[in-house]
Amino acid sequence: MLRAAIVGCGKIADAHASQIRRIKGSEIVGVCDREPLMAKQLCERFSVARSFSDVNDLLDSAHPDVVHITTPPASHFDIARACLDRGCHVYIEKPFTIRAGEAEALVALAASNDLKLTAGHDDQFSHVARRMRALVRSGYLGGPALHVESTYCYDLSEPGYARALLGDRQHWVRRLPGGLLQNVISHGIARIAEFFTTDAPQVIAHGFVSPPLRRMGERKIVDELRVIVSEEDRLTAYFTFSSQMRPSVHELRVYGPRNGLLLDQDHEILLRLRGRRFKSYGEKFFPPLLFARQHLSNLVTNAKTFLARDFHMKSGMKYLIEAFYQSILHGTAVPIPYAEILRTARIMDAIFDQLGDATIHRPVFTRERRAYGHV
Amino acid sequence: MLMELDADVIGKDEVILVTGATGFLGPTVVRTLLDRGFRRVRCLTRTAGRETRLPDVDGAGHRVEVFRGNLLSRDDCVAATRDAAVILHLAAARGEKSFPDAFLNSVVTTRNLLDASLRHRCLRRFVNVSSLTVYSNARGWRVPLDESCPVERQPARRSDPYCFAKVKQDEIVTEYGRRFGVPYVIVRPGYVYGRGNEAITGRVGIGTFGVFLHLGGTNTIPFTYVDNCADAIVLAGITGGIDGEVFNVVDDDLPSSRRFLRLYKRAVRRFASIYVPHALSYAACDLWERYADWSEGQLPPVFNRQAWRTYWKRTRYSNDKVKLRLGWMPRVSTAEGLRRYFESCREKLQHA
Numbered sequence: 169m170l171r172a173a174i175v176g177c178g179k180i181a182d183a184h185a186s187q188i189r190r191i192k193g194s195e196i197v198g199v200c201d202r203e204p205l206m207a208k209q210l211c212e213r214f215s216v217a218r219s220f221s222d223v224n225d226l227l228d229s230a231h232p233d234v235v236h237i238t239t240p241p242a243s244h245f246d247i248a249r250a251c252l253d254r255g256c257h258v259y260i261e262k263p264f265t266i267r268a269g270e271a272e273a274l275v276a277l278a279a280s281n282d283l284k285l286t287a288g289h290d291d292q293f294s295h296v297a298r299r300m301r302a303l304v305r306s307g308y309l310g311g312p313a314l315h316v317e318s319t320y321c322y323d324l325s326e327p328g329y330a331r332a333l334l335g336d337r338q339h340w341v342r343r344l345p346g347g348l349l350q351n352v353i354s355h356g357i358a359r360i361a362e363f364f365t366t367d368a369p370q371v372i373a374h375g376f377v378s379p380p381l382r383r384m385g386e387r388k389i390v391d392e393l394r395v396i397v398s399e400e401d402r403l404t405a406y407f408t409f410s411s412q413m414r415p416s417v418h419e420l421r422v423y424g425p426r427n428g429l430l431l432d433q434d435h436e437i438l439l440r441l442r443g444r445r446f447k448s449y450g451e452k453f454f455p456p457l458l459f460a461r462q463h464l465s466n467l468v469t470n471a472k473t474f475l476a477r478d479f480h481m482k483s484g485m486k487y488l489i490e491a492f493y494q495s496i497l498h499g500t501a502v503p504i505p506y507a508e509i510l511r512t513a514r515i516m517d518a519i520f521d522q523l524g525d526a527t528i529h530r531p532v533f534t535r536e537r538r539a540y541g542h543v
Numbered sequence: 544m545l546m547e548l549d550a551d552v553i554g555k556d557e558v559i560l561v562t563g564a565t566g567f568l569g570p571t572v573v574r575t576l577l578d579r580g581f582r583r584v585r586c587l588t589r590t591a592g593r594e595t596r597l598p599d600v601d602g603a604g605h606r607v608e609v610f611r612g613n614l615l616s617r618d619d620c621v622a623a624t625r626d627a628a629v630i631l632h633l634a635a636a637r638g639e640k641s642f643p644d645a646f647l648n649s650v651v652t653t654r655n656l657l658d659a660s661l662r663h664r665c666l667r668r669f670v671n672v673s674s675l676t677v678y679s680n681a682r683g684w685r686v687p688l689d690e691s692c693p694v695e696r697q698p699a700r701r702s703d704p705y706c707f708a709k710v711k712q713d714e715i716v717t718e719y720g721r722r723f724g725v726p727y728v729i730v731r732p733g734y735v736y737g738r739g740n741e742a743i744t745g746r747v748g749i750g751t752f753g754v755f756l757h758l759g760g761t762n763t764i765p766f767t768y769v770d771n772c773a774d775a776i777v778l779a780g781i782t783g784g785i786d787g788e789v790f791n792v793v794d795d796d797l798p799s800s801r802r803f804l805r806l807y808k809r810a811v812r813r814f815a816s817i818y819v820p821h822a823l824s825y826a827a828c829d830l831w832e833r834y835a836d837w838s839e840g841q842l843p844p845v846f847n848r849q850a851w852r853t854y855w856k857r858t859r860y861s862n863d864k865v866k867l868r869l870g871w872m873p874r875v876s877t878a879e880g881l882r883r884y885f886e887s888c889r890e891k892l893q894h895a
Contacts, residue, residue, distance in 0.1 A: 179641045190839050205654060209646045209711065213699040332644075335590045336613065477838040 170194045170493050173232035173256075175223050175247055176239030177201035177210040180261055180288075184236045185214045187486040194493060198230030223247055227254045234496060237261060240340045241351065245270040248285075252277045257496050259489065261288040262354035266345060268513035275506045284502050286492045287509045289358040291418070293491070294484035295473055296436040300420070300429055308440065310426020313363045316405040320356030321416035322348075324381070324391060334386065346520040348389045349375070353409050353519075354512060358504075359420050360397055360405040361511040369405075369511070371518035372396045378412045395519055437466045551781045552667045552726075553628045555580050559780065560627040562587045562614065562656065563634030565596045567739045568672075571773040572631060573607060574598045579777065582606050587623045587634070589613050614652035620659035629668045629780045630660060636708055645704035650711045657719045669727040670780045671716040675765055675791060675860075676706045677731065680852045688765075689861040690731075690789045701849045726786040728779045732772045733765030733793040733860065737880065738887040740769070743807065746854050747800045748816065755816040758824050758855045759800020765793040765860045768880035771873040778869040790865040794873045794880065797860065803881075810885035812892060825851050 172188050174181050177199055188194055200220040201207040207219035220226040227235075227250065234257040237247050245265045251258045252274065264287040265271045278285045291297065304313070324334065333339050333348065344350040375393040377386060391411035398404045410416075418433035421441075428441035439462050446454045473479040480486065491503035553559065559576060563569050564586030576584050577598060585608045586597055594609045612619030614634055624630065636648035653671070660666040678692045695701060698710040719725040734744045746764050748757040767775075775792040779785070798806070804816065819827075828851040835844035865871045875883075 177643060178647075179643045182641060182643060186840060203647075203651060205651050205715075206643065206647065209642065209650070213642060213707075338613070338616075474841070477841050480839070480841050 170497065171197045171231065171233045172236060173198045173200065173226055173230055173234070174210070174236045174238060175200045175226065175251075176237060176243075176261075177203075177206040178238065181210060181236075181238040182213075183482045183485055184238055184259075184261075184489075185210060185216075187480075187482055187489055188236070189214065190486055191490050191493060193497075197232055198226050200226040223250055227251065227256065232256055234259060234493065241266055241344060242340070245274065248274050249277060252281055252283055252285075255281065255283065257284045257492075259286050259288065259492060262358075263350055263516065264288075264354070264509055264513055266350070268510060268517045271510055271513040275510065284492070284496055285506070285509075286488065286502055286504055287354075287358070287512070288485070288488075289355060289504060289509075289512070290482065290485035290488045291355040291433060292358060292362065292484070293487040293503070294433065294436065295469075295479070296431055296433065296438050297484065298487070299438050299469075300422075300431045303429060303438075303440070304422065308427055308429065309422065309424020310443070311424055313403060313422050313424055315403070315423045316360050316363050317408075317419075317421040318356045318359045318405065319408045319410075319413075319417050319419045320353060321410050321413050321418065322352050322391070323416040324411040333389070334381075334384065342388060346516065346523070348391060349393055349409060349523075350516065350520065353393070353407075353516065356407055356409065356418070357515050357519075358508070358512045360407055361508050361515060363405070363422065364397070364399050364403060364511055366399050367507070367511060368514045368518075369397045369399045371515055371522070373519040373522040375519075375523045378410075380412065390523060393519070393523075395515075397515060435466075436470055437463065439463075439466075552783045553581075553781055556582050557628040558583045558585055558626045559629045559631065560585045560587060560623060561631045561633060562623075563632075564588050564609075565590065565594060566633060566637075567737075568735055568769060568773060568776075569633050570596045570598065571737075571769050572633065572776055575770075575773045575777045577606055579781075584608070585610055585623065585627065587612055587614070589634075614655055615647070617655050617659065620655045621662060624656065624660040624663055624666070626663065626665060627660065628665055629670070630656065630666065631670045631672070631776055631780050632656060633672050633776070635672070635712070637705065639704050639708070642699070642704045642707055645708035646711060649708035650715055653712050654715055657716070657723075657725060661719075661723055661725070667726060668780050668786075669716065669725055670776060671713065671727055671729045672776060673713050673729050673731045674705070674709045675731050675733045675793075676703070676853055677710045677713060678853065679849070680856060680858060684857040684859065687859040687861040688791070690791055690864055695849065697849075700844075700847070701853070702844045702847060703850060706853070720787055728785055728787070729789045730776050730779045731789060731791045732775070733767045733791070735769055735772045736766055736884050737769030738883065741884070741888045741891045743804075747804055748819075755814060757800070757804060757816045757818045759804075760818065760821060760857075762800045762855065762857050763797045763860060764800050764803055765858075766797055766877065766880070767792050767794050768873065768875045768877070768884075770875050771871075771880070774874055775865055775869065775871050778871050782869050785868055788868065790869065791860070791862060792865055792871075793860045793862050794875075794877050795862070796877045798877065798881070806881060807885065807888070810882075811888040821855065821857065824855050828855075 172194055174184055196216045198218045199207050199210045199216050200223050204221045211219040235251040236259045238261045241263050244260050248258045248260055333341050341351050373395045375390040378392045393409040395407040420431040422429045427443045430439040445451050495502045565588040573584055587610050610623050612623050636645040639645035677694045679695045695710055698707040716727050720727045747759045748755055771794055772792055828846045828848055832844050832847035835842050
């Protein structure tokens with residue numbers, strides 16, 4: 169039996185508690201939040217025996233084997249270090265840490281204490297992502313990936329988190345060095361990082377506050393980002409983050425020397441992009457048929473998964489947690505290699521370093537004046 | 544028979560704090576206070592730029608004080624409650640889809656407000672605005688749903704973050720009343736409608752599956768028009784001798800779901816709807832709940848028997864207590880309230 173604990177009882181903690189509960193051989197032995205009421209509500213809803221408001225009390229009293237850290241990112245490093253010091257394995261929600269240096273320190277500490285770590289990049293373990301990984305490993309691309317395009321959108325017009333963030337000038341997300349981006353782009357960056365091999369690829373980033381947000385008086389939250397990542401003229405990647413693009417997609421395209429793949433996370437669709445071309449007008453008629461067949465195949469796969477009761481919205485998280493627990497119990501490799509976690513952190517560092525003060529003194533176009541002016 | 548009412552707990556020049564003052568209900572509550580002659584109304588609002596919803600902000604008497612703050616900040620709460628003799632606590636998490644968010648923005652905020660008001664030792668009434676949804680409504684339909692009806696004992700099982708948060712909010716207010724002597728009153732309105740809330744209540748039906756499923760049938764819909772609800776809240780804030788009491792607020796002459804839908808289609812817009820008989824909707828909720836359980840939440844149990852009892856079970860509502868103890872009467876008739884509501888629905892539709 170693996171004894172799990174959750175530190176931080178906000179929205180994402182619910183997902184962790186739900187998925188841990190689905191994993192045989194594990195139990196939640198305690199939850200912790202600086203706000204005791206928040207810890208108690210999680211306890212009550214998930215029938216957890218004990219709640220704490222201090223992480224040290226949790227570690228001393230509940231003796232968990234593994235701790236899930238689901239607090240705001242600024243506290244990840246200190247809490248993770250405390251857990252590793254007390255002999256606990258640690259699952260840290262994304263973003264792993266604020267800076268890559270902290271991530272490196274945690275990985276080193278885990279290694280020296282013979283403990284394991286993982287990052288909450290659960291999108292990489294959704295059904296469709298696993299299908300894609302299997303195809304890549306089978307050699308479908310025809311060799312190493314040459315180019316990757318990751319698009320990760322975030323619709324700020326949705327209520328809830330976005331409303332809270334935009335309406336609250338003191339919101340914790342605003343205090344992150346990378347602001348909104350730091351809290352949400354990890355999934356999209358991690359997808360790219362998976363294909364790279366060097367520790368720190370080259371990064372060119374361009375970010376800005378979108379005109380709709382600027383019209384609302386927002387100057388700090390960069391909600392549009394375009395990034396080029398490259399590795400020794402062998403592999404390149406584009407990363408796009410947008411709050412304004414519609415549809416608000418979460419996509420990954422991978423191109424190899426022979427074929428490509430398209431992963432559509434929102435619809436759990438995986439399409440094979442065939443490298444060979446048909447002759448003459450065949451190129452106009454056969455590919456649509458082949459795509460139709462692939463879409464139908466995706467539909468059948470999704471339906472089968474649903475009927476098998478394994479199509480939960482957070483099925484990727486369940487898979488990741490389960491794989492992490494297995495690696496702890498059996499001493500096998502962790503589901504996300506540390507090099508990949510660190511690469512993701514370094515790419516994010518490079519992006520935020522380059523954006524710097526990009527959010528102020530940018531020209532803004534107003535329809536009324538029909539001119540560019542500084543605001 | 545109207546009971547003789549106790550004297551007001553507050554004078555006209557004492558501070559009344561209204562939280563959630565720029566929300567749907569808040570501006571009407573503030574206007575009601577001003578109409579009753581209260582001269583020091585402090586309006587707590589979190590969102591910038593919504594102060595324009597308030598009446599008399601720039602009026603000659605400067606009777607409305609706008610306080611920008613967040614109830615999650617204890618410092619803001621302490622500042623906002625300073626000198627407040629009455630707190631009308633309207634702020635709540637509406638429309639939150641997650642339990643932690645709803646809980647944080649309803650329960651933690653309420654606790655902060657109560658703690659802050661205890662510091663100042665000048666509070667004479669704390670009005671907690673709750674909701675009819677907290678009731679389990681497990682009794683037979685012939686027994687009217689009134690203040691004696693039990694509250695949900697396992698609100699999390701309803702799978703409704705709003706209900707969970709409201710039950711817990713009521714609990715913490717009651718606890719502070721018991722432990723620290725906070726003089727509280729709980730007001731539980733039905734569905735508050737009017738300009739600014741043009742949605743069709745889920746008690747009538749839902750459009751989740753692409754077509755409007757009419758679930759209410761002949762059920763009475765527990766409407767309360769925004770002005771009437773504001774009156775009840777203000778009366779709960781100022782009437783003496785009612786500490787620790789709970790008041791349900793619904794209007795008179797309530798329409799059935801079917802009648803409401805017919806009037807809506809005639810007055811606002813036509814759309815297709817399918818009537819789902821009660822036995823069928825109950826069976827569907829039961830089935831959904833079992834499937835959610837069996838599939839370990841692959842479909843969240845948002846439709847379940849507890850929710851059915853609250854929203855779609857045939858129910859009679861009583862407003863006897865609020866009339867008797869607070870002397871409340873609906874100022875706007877249901878016919879007039881619906882007319883205004885449909886008018887605002889039409890306007891919203893035109894501007895959409």
